[in-house]
Amino acid sequence: MFYAILAYHEEEVVESWTKEEDAALMAELLEVNERLVSEKRLGPAARLGPTGRAVTLRGKDAGMIIDGPFAETKEQLLGFYVVECPTLKDAVAAARDLRRANPTAVYEIRPILLYRPGAPLLPEQES
Template structure:
């Protein structure tokens, strides 16, 4: 089964890191990824640009386009990993590896269900 591991963190704190601090943080992430890679299959892993670079299309009959940032939470989605795991427990263990490498924020583990509408080819 596929799982998304979603990285939530304080965007202002992360964007405020010096290049050296960011490199140290990302080295920790890579160490965690190596542990996960040894146990499972990795799909895409992406670091998102800041919310200030985002655009939001609000649902409705006449969709409204809004420039970011728009999240009113203490933590923002900053990136994600896609993993193929045998069980939820395996995905949670991968999330723990990533969570150990951060001082704040967290990792949301969410199963992914395939969305394959009839008549649409991959």
């Protein structure tokens, strides 16, 4: 079963980190990523841009574009991981590893009902 691990945090806190603090945190998170990759359990993962540059599509028919933020919460969705785990318990264990690296973040774990690997993020270079 695939699970989405959604990483939430207060944007103001994340934006207050120095480049060095951010790089140190990312290095710790990448250690977890590399382990999950070596175990062939990590699918797509992304760090999302600021909510101030996000928009929301809602409404009937073609819908209406509304400037972000798109949620009335203290924390914002900052990124996500897709992990392959046999049980929810195993997915929670993976999220706990991420939380050890970033203990002030909130992680939501949700089963994925349909997963189709997408196109590569960057187009392949022509030789």
